[in-house]
Amino acid sequence: MPAIADARVLIIATDGFEQAELFGPLERLREAGADVTLASLRTDPIQGMVHDEKGRTITPDTLIADVDADDYDALVIPGGVANPDKLRTDEATVALVQAFDDAGKPVAAICHGPWLLVEADMVEDRTVTSWPSLRTDLENAGGEWEDEQVVVDGNIITSRKPDDVPAFNEALIRLIEQGVEED
Known part of the structure; x- marks a missing residue:
């Protein structure tokens, strides 16, 4: 895997993303020198949320349907209730998440983001965390849920909430730099 300054990272989101969980990783990764692309279901600005209130918007760089996992080194899935719930119903998004895992x-994935991991059949026999309301969904998908700031299991990083973003960011940067596959 590349040094973080040479990494290409994809963030996927749509309306309803939790503002801190998209902008936090985006800004930290760019600050570290990574090339970050935001993909969505459309190229119009998407609406962020700060819990239940509207937050900032951001204009995606490209469409999820036009993205190839081979062009990126890592994937970030922000939470917010509506964001991953909408994305997990899109076949191209689920296939993209599976391609990164494959x-x-x-x-x-942070907060409600692990819903996409469930949809992509990536949770079975994995240790994960999430917003507490997803615990049953993750356990029903065969995962072991832990109430920790960050959980890393192989190539999957999960976190619980906006307060965990700094730890989430650092775990992601470490994993990109160390790689997850044995050469």
Whole structure:
């Protein structure tokens, strides 16, 4: 895997993303020198949320349907209730998440983001965390849920909430730099 300054990272989101869980990783990764692309279901600005209140918007760089996992080193899935709930109903998004996992690339999901991991059949026999309301969903998908700031299991990084973003970011950067597959 590349040094973080040479890494290409994809963030996927749509309306309803939790503001801190998209902008936090985006800003930290760019600050570290990574090339970060935001993909969505459309190229119009998407609406962020700060819990239940509207927050900032951001304009995606590209469409999820036009993205190839081979062009990126890692994937970030922000939470917010509406964001991953909408994304997990999109076949191209689920296939993209699976492609990152199949390639052994880091997949980082925070808060409600792990719903996409469930949809992509990536949770079975994995240790994960999430917003507490997803615990049953993750356990029903075969995962072992822990109430920890960050959980790293192989190529999957999960976190619970906006307060965990700094730890989430650092775990992602470490995993990108160390790689997850044995050469």
